[in-house]
Amino acid sequence: MMSFLADYIYYIGAFGLILIGFYIILIKHNLIKVIIGLGILDTGVNLFLISVGYITKGTAPIFSGPGIDSEHMVDPVPQALVLTAIVIGVAVLALALSLAIRLYQHYDTLNLRKIREQKW
Amino acid sequence: MRKAVAIVLLIIVTVGISLSLAKIPFGAPKTKVGKRYIEEGIEDTGATNIVTSVVVNYRGFDTLGEVTVLFIAAIGLGVVLTTSKREEMRKIQPASLILYTGCRLLFPLILVFGTYVFVHGHLTPGGGFQGGAIIASGFLLIYLGCRERRINRVVSNLAESLGGLIFVVIGLLGLVFGGYFLFNFLPKGTANALFSAGIIPIVYIAIGFKVGSELAGIIDNLIEES
Amino acid sequence: MTFIVSFLVVFMLVGAVAASAFRDLISAVIAAALVSLIASILFYFLQAPDVAMAEAAIGAALTAAIFIIAIRRTRRYEE
Amino acid sequence: MVNPVLLIAVPLGLAFAIPLFALFWKNAVKYIPPVALGFNLVVSLMLLSKVLENPVIVSIGGWKSPFCINLVAGPVGVLFSVIISLVGLLVSVYALNYIKEGPTEKYHMLYLLLLTGATGVVLTGDIFNLFVFFEILCISSYALVAYLRDKAGIESAVKYLIQGAVGSSLLLIGIGLLYGQFGTLNMADIAEKIASSSPISLFVPMVLLITGLGVEAAIFPLNAWLPDAHSSAPSSVSAILSGIAIEVGLYAVARVIFTIFGAQSFLLFLALLGILTLLVGEMCAFNQNNIKRMLAYSSIGQIGLILFALAIATSYGVTGGLFQLVSHTFSKALLFLAAGYMIYRAGSMEISALEGMGKKMPLTCLAFTIGAFSLVGLPPFIGFPSKFLVVRAALATKETYFFVLLSLVLLGTVIEGAYFFRVIQVLYFKGEKPNPGRKEAPVAALIPMFTLAVLIVVVGIYPKLVTDVLNSAASEFLNRLDYIRSILG
Numbered sequence: 041m042m043s044f045l046a047d048y049i050y051y052i053g054a055f056g057l058i059l060i061g062f063y064i065i066l067i068k069h070n071l072i073k074v075i076i077g078l079g080i081l082d083t084g085v086n087l088f089l090i091s092v093g094y095i096t097k098g099t100a101p102i103f104s105g106p107g108i109d110s111e112h113m114v115d116p117v118p119q120a121l122v123l124t125a126i127v128i129g130v131a132v133l134a135l136a137l138s139l140a141i142r143l144y145q146h147y148d149t150l151n152l153r154k155i156r157e158q159k160w
Numbered sequence: 161m162r163k164a165v166a167i168v169l170l171i172i173v174t175v176g177i178s179l180s181l182a183k184i185p186f187g188a189p190k191t192k193v194g195k196r197y198i199e200e201g202i203e204d205t206g207a208t209n210i211v212t213s214v215v216v217n218y219r220g221f222d223t224l225g226e227v228t229v230l231f232i233a234a235i236g237l238g239v240v241l242t243t244s245k246r247e248e249m250r251k252i253q254p255a256s257l258i259l260y261t262g263c264r265l266l267f268p269l270i271l272v273f274g275t276y277v278f279v280h281g282h283l284t285p286g287g288g289f290q291g292g293a294i295i296a297s298g299f300l301l302i303y304l305g306c307r308e309r310r311i312n313r314v315v316s317n318l319a320e321s322l323g324g325l326i327f328v329v330i331g332l333l334g335l336v337f338g339g340y341f342l343f344n345f346l347p348k349g350t351a352n353a354l355f356s357a358g359i360i361p362i363v364y365i366a367i368g369f370k371v372g373s374e375l376a377g378i379i380d381n382l383i384e385e386s
Numbered sequence: 387m388t389f390i391v392s393f394l395v396v397f398m399l400v401g402a403v404a405a406s407a408f409r410d411l412i413s414a415v416i417a418a419a420l421v422s423l424i425a426s427i428l429f430y431f432l433q434a435p436d437v438a439m440a441e442a443a444i445g446a447a448l449t450a451a452i453f454i455i456a457i458r459r460t461r462r463y464e465e
Numbered sequence: 466m467v468n469p470v471l472l473i474a475v476p477l478g479l480a481f482a483i484p485l486f487a488l489f490w491k492n493a494v495k496y497i498p499p500v501a502l503g504f505n506l507v508v509s510l511m512l513l514s515k516v517l518e519n520p521v522i523v524s525i526g527g528w529k530s531p532f533c534i535n536l537v538a539g540p541v542g543v544l545f546s547v548i549i550s551l552v553g554l555l556v557s558v559y560a561l562n563y564i565k566e567g568p569t570e571k572y573h574m575l576y577l578l579l580l581t582g583a584t585g586v587v588l589t590g591d592i593f594n595l596f597v598f599f600e601i602l603c604i605s606s607y608a609l610v611a612y613l614r615d616k617a618g619i620e621s622a623v624k625y626l627i628q629g630a631v632g633s634s635l636l637l638i639g640i641g642l643l644y645g646q647f648g649t650l651n652m653a654d655i656a657e658k659i660a661s662s663s664p665i666s667l668f669v670p671m672v673l674l675i676t677g678l679g680v681e682a683a684i685f686p687l688n689a690w691l692p693d694a695h696s697s698a699p700s701s702v703s704a705i706l707s708g709i710a711i712e713v714g715l716y717a718v719a720r721v722i723f724t725i726f727g728a729q730s731f732l733l734f735l736a737l738l739g740i741l742t743l744l745v746g747e748m749c750a751f752n753q754n755n756i757k758r759m760l761a762y763s764s765i766g767q768i769g770l771i772l773f774a775l776a777i778a779t780s781y782g783v784t785g786g787l788f789q790l791v792s793h794t795f796s797k798a799l800l801f802l803a804a805g806y807m808i809y810r811a812g813s814m815e816i817s818a819l820e821g822m823g824k825k826m827p828l829t830c831l832a833f834t835i836g837a838f839s840l841v842g843l844p845p846f847i848g849f850p851s852k853f854l855v856v857r858a859a860l861a862t863k864e865t866y867f868f869v870l871l872s873l874v875l876l877g878t879v880i881e882g883a884y885f886f887r888v889i890q891v892l893y894f895k896g897e898k899p900n901p902g903r904k905e906a907p908v909a910a911l912i913p914m915f916t917l918a919v920l921i922v923v924v925g926i927y928p929k930l931v932t933d934v935l936n937s938a939a940s941e942f943l944n945r946l947d948y949i950r951s952i953l954g
Contacts, residue, residue: 042388045388045391045392046388047185047186047187048186049388049391049392049395050186050391050395050428050432051181051186052395053395053398053399053428055174055177055178056395056398056399056402057398057399057402057421057425058634058638059170059173059174060399060402060403060406061402061634062166062169062170062173062631063166063167063170063406064405064406065627065631066162066166066169067162067163067166068406068464069464069465070411070464070465071623072411072453072456072457072460072464073406073411073414073464074627075453076405076411076414076415076418076453077406078627078630078631078634079418079422079445079449080402080405080418080421081631081634082634083421083422083425083441083445085634085637085638085641086425086429086437086441087425087428087429088638088641089637089641089644090428090429090432090434090437091186091432092184092190092641092644092645093191093194093432093434094186094187094432094433095187095188095189096187096188098433099433100285100433100434100435101197101198101209101210101211101433102208102209102210102211102284102285102435103202103208103209103210103351103352104208104283104284105352110198110199113198113210114432114433114434115189115190115191115194116194116197116198116201116210116211116214117191117193117194117197117214117219117644117650118641118644119211119214119434119436119437120211120214120215120218120219120222121222121593121640121644122434122437122440123211123215123226123287123289123436123437123440124215124222124223124225124226124593124597125637126289126437126440126441126444126445127226127229127230127289127371127440127444128226128229128597128600128633129445130230130233130375130444130445130448130449131229131230131232131233131604132233132600132604132626132630133449133452133453134233134234134237134378134382134452135233135236135237135240135604135607135608135626136623136626136627136630137382137452137453137455137456138236138237138240138241138381138382138456139240139607139611139619139622139623139626140456140460140623141240141241141382141456141459141460142240142241142611142614142619143619143620143623144459144460144461146615146616146619146620147616149461149465150460150461150465151465152623155620176668176669176672177638177642177669179665179666179669180642180646180665180666180667180668180669180670181642182666183645183646183662183663183666184642184645184646190645190646190648191644191648191649192531192648192649193531193532193648193649193650194648196532197532204528209436211434211436212436217526218526218528218532218533219533219534219593219594220525220526220534221525221526221534221589221594222534222593222594222597224477225582225585225594225597225598225600225601226597228477228480228578228581228582228601229597229600229601229604231481231578232575232578232601232604232605232608233604233608235571235574235575235608236575236604236605236607236608236611238568238571239567239568239571239572239575239608239611239612239614240608240611240614240619240622242567242568242614277439285435285436285438285439286436286439287436289440289444290436290439290440290443290444293440293443293444293447293448294443296448297443297447297448297451300447300448300451314488317484317488318484318485318488320481320484321481321482321483321484321485322485324477324478324481325478325481325482325485328474328477328478328481329478331470331474332474332478334526334527335468335470335474338527339527340523340524340525340526340527341468341470341474341523341525341526342525342526343526343527344526344527375444375448378452379448379451379452379455382452382455382456382459383455
C-alpha cells in the first residue's frame with residue numbers, strides 16, 4: 041500500500057485534478073465556473089509535467105553552494121516548461137474573465153444554456 | 161444524460177492515460193537532454209540555477225513566445241473591456257486608515273522583494289515571472305488599500321513595450337555577434353556572482369518589468385469601472 | 387513523507403471537488419486557490435522551487451484576485 | 466545568409482514597438498503590419514529558392530541539435546510562411562481602410578502577432594515550441610473575434626476560447642506523455658526514437674495531440690466554434706482565420722501524423738474523418754441564409770477535403786492536399802474580403818439583402834465570383850488543378866474504399882456548386898429594382914482583392930508555378946527519415 045502510494049500518489053493527484061477540471065467544464069453551465077474548471081485543469085497538467093521530471097531522492101537543480109553533486113538532480117526541462125505553461129494559463133484565464141464580464145453586460149446572465157443567440 | 165456522457169468520456173480518458181503511464185515510471189531518471197543541461201549548464205551559461213539557464217538560454221525562444229502570450233492577453237483584455245462611452249466613476253468607499261497605512265508601508269517592500277527575486281534569478285529560485293508576479297501583487301495591494309490611486313498607463317505601456325523590445329534586441333545582437341539568435345555573447349563571469357551568466361540577468365530583468373507591468377495592467381483594466 | 391503527501395493530495399482533490407460543488411462563486415474561487423496553493427507545496431516537494439514560487443504568486447494569489455474582481459463585476463451566485 | 470529566425474523576430478519586435486509608435490505617431494501605426502509582412506514575404510521568397518535544394522536549419526542559442534530549439538525551414542515551412550506573409554500582407558492592406566472603429570492600434574498589434582504565431586508554428590522543429598506559438602495564434606484570434614464587442618462577437622469568442630483552451634490542455638498532456646517516454650522535445654529526435662516504443666503507449670499521446678490540434682484545425686467533431694467565430698469577427702479577421710489559422714492547424718496535424726508518428730495505420734480513419742467533415746460542412750453551408758456563416762461552413766468542407774487528400778499519403782495525394790490548401794487560402798480570403806464590403810454597403814449579412822449588388826459594386830462582385838468559381842473548382846481558376854490533383858491521387862490508389870470516398874467528395878463539390886451559384890444568382894440576376902448610385906469599395910480594398918484574383922487565375926492557368934514547391938513539400942512530409950537525418954545530422 042505504502043509503496044503503491046509512493047509510486048503513484050503524484051500521478052493520482054495530477055490526473056484527479058485533470059478529471060475534475062474536465063468534469064466541471066463539461067457539466068457546469070455557469071461561465072465563471074467553467075473558467076475555474078479550466079484553471080484546475082491547468083494546475084493538474086502542470087503537476088503531471090513536474091512529476092514526470094522527478095527523480096527519487098532528487099535535489100533541486102540549483103548549484104547554490106559548493107559540494108552539491110549533480111548526480112541526483114531532478115530534470116530541469118519540465119520545470120522550465122511548467123513555468124511557461126503557468127504564464128500561458130493565467131493569460132488565457134484573464135482573457136476569459138474579461139469576456140465573461142462583457143458577456144454579462146450584454147445578456148445579464150452567465151448561464152451558457154440561456155445564451156443561445158447563435159444557432160447551428 | 162449529459163452527465164452520463166461526460167462520465168463515460170472521462171473513464172475512457174482515464175483508462176487510456178493510465179495505459180501509457182506504465183511507460184513513465186515515477187522517480188526514474190529518463191532523459192539525456194536534462195542530464196546534459198545539469199552537467200554542462202554552468203559551463204555553458206554561467207548560471208547556477210539550471211532552470212533559469214534552461215528557461216532563458218537553452219529554451220529562450222519558448223520564453224519569448226510566452227512573454228508574447230501575456231502581452232497578447234493584456235492587449236486582448238484592453239480590446240474587450242474598452243468602452244466607447246465613458247460612464248461616471250462610481251463612488252469609491254475609502255479604505256480604513258489601518259489598511260491604507262499598512263498598504264503604503266508594505267508596497268515599497270514588496271517592490272524591493274520582487275526586484276530582488278528577478279535580479280537574482282540566475283542564482284536562486286525565482287526569476288522574471290515570479291518577480292513580475294510579486295510586483296503585480298504589490299499593485300493589487302495598492303488597489304485594495306488606496307482605492308483612488310491608479311497606475312500610470314503610459315508608463316506601464318512603455319515598460320511593457322521596452323521589456324519586449326530589449327528581449328528581441330538582445331536576441332538579434334546574439335545573431336549579429338555569434339551567428340545564433342539569443343546567443344550568449346556577453347562574458348559569463350564566475351559562477352555564483354551577481355554579475356555573471358552573460359545575457360541571462362539582463363533578459364530576466366526585462367522580463368520582470370514586462371510581466372510586472374502587464375499583470376498590473378490586466379488588474380487595472382479589470383478593476384476599472386466601465 | 388509519503389503520508390504527508392498523500393494527505394495533501396487528498397486535501398487538494400477535496401478542494402477541487404468543493405470548487406465544483408459550491409454554488410457561491412467566491413467560495414468556489416477560494417477552493418480553487420487552495421488547490422493551487424497545495425499544488426505549489428507539492429511542487430516544492432518535487433524539488434521544483436522555481437515553479438512553486440510561480441504557482442504560489444501567479445496561480446494562487448493573482449488568479450484568485452482577478453477571479454474575485456470579475457465576480458464582483460458580474461454575479462456572485464450560480465443560477 | 467538569410468536566417469529564418471528573422472521571420473519571427475522582426476515582426477515580434479515591431480509588434481512590441483507599436484505602443485511606442487502610438488505615443489508619437491498614432492496614425493502611422495496601421496502601416497506597421499504591412500511593412501513587417503512585406504519584409505517577411507521578401508525574406509521567405511529569398512529562402513524559398515535555397516530550401517528547395519537543402520533545408521535551412523538554425524538553432525536558437527547556438528547548441529547542438531536535440532539540446533536547443535531548432536527552426537526548420539524546409540520546403541513545407543517556407544511554403545507556408547510565403548503564403549502566410551503574402552495573404553497577411555494583402556489583408557493588412559485591406560484593413561487600412563476597413564478597420565476604423567474601436568482601439569485600432571490594438572487590432573494591428575493582435576493581427577501582426579497572430580501571423581507571427583502562425584509563422585512560428587510552421588517553422589519550429591520543437592514540439593513544445595510549437596505549442597507556445599500555437600497559443601500565440603489561438604489567443605490572438607480569441608481576442609480578434611471579440612474585437613467588435615457586440616453580442617455575437619463576445620459569445621462566439623467565449624465558445625472559441627473554452628474549446629481552444631481545452632484543446633491546448635490536451636495538447637500539453639500529450640507533450641508531457643511524449644517527454645516522459647522519450648526524454649526529448651525535438652520533433653526529429655522523438656521521431657527517431659519512436660520506432661523503439663510499443664504502439665499501445667504511443668496511441669494515447671497521438672490521440673491527445675491530434676485532438677488538441679484538431680480543435681484549431683476544425684476537424685469534424687471539434688469544430689462547433691468555427692461558424693460562430695468566423696461569421697461574427699470583422700471580415701478581415703475572418704479572412705485570416707479561414708485562410709490561415711485553420712490551415713496552420715492542419716499543418717500541425719499533418720506534421721504530427723507524418724513526421725513524428727509516421728502513423729500509416731491511422732490514415733484510413735483520418736480519410737473517413739475528412740469525408741465526414743466535408744459532408745457536414747457542405748450540407749450546413751447549403752442551409753445558411755447568412756453569407757458569412759455560409760462561407761465559414763464552406764471552410765469546414767474544404768478542410769475536410771484537404772484532410773482527405775493528405776490522408777491518401779501518396780506523393781500525389783499530399784501534393785494535391787497542399788495544392789488544395791493553397792487554393793483554399795487564396796479563394797476563401799478573397800471571398801471574405803469581397804463579402805466584407807458587400808455586407809458593409811448592404812448593411813446586413815443576409816444573402817437576400819445582397820440583391821442587385823452586381824450592378825452596385827461590379828468590381829467587388831467580380832472578385833467574389835472569381836473566388837466562388839475557384840472554390841467550386843471550375844477552370845481556369847486555381848481550384849480546378851488542385852481538385853483535379855486530389856481526384857487523380859484518389860484514383861491512383863486503386864483501392865475500392867477510396868473510390869467510394871471519392872464519390873462522396875464529388876457529391877460535396879456538387880452541393881458546394883449549388884450554394885455558390887445561388888449567391889451569384891442573387892448578386893447578378895435578382896432585384897431589378899432601380900438601384901442607381903454605384904458605390905464601389907475603396908481602392909485600398911480593391912488592390913488586395915484583385916491581387917488575389919490575379920494570383921488565382923494565373924496559377925490556375927499555369928499550375929507549374931507552384932507544383933515544384935508543392936512536390937518537394939510533399940516529399941518532406943513523406944520522407945520522415947530524410948527529415949530526421951537533416952536535423953540530427
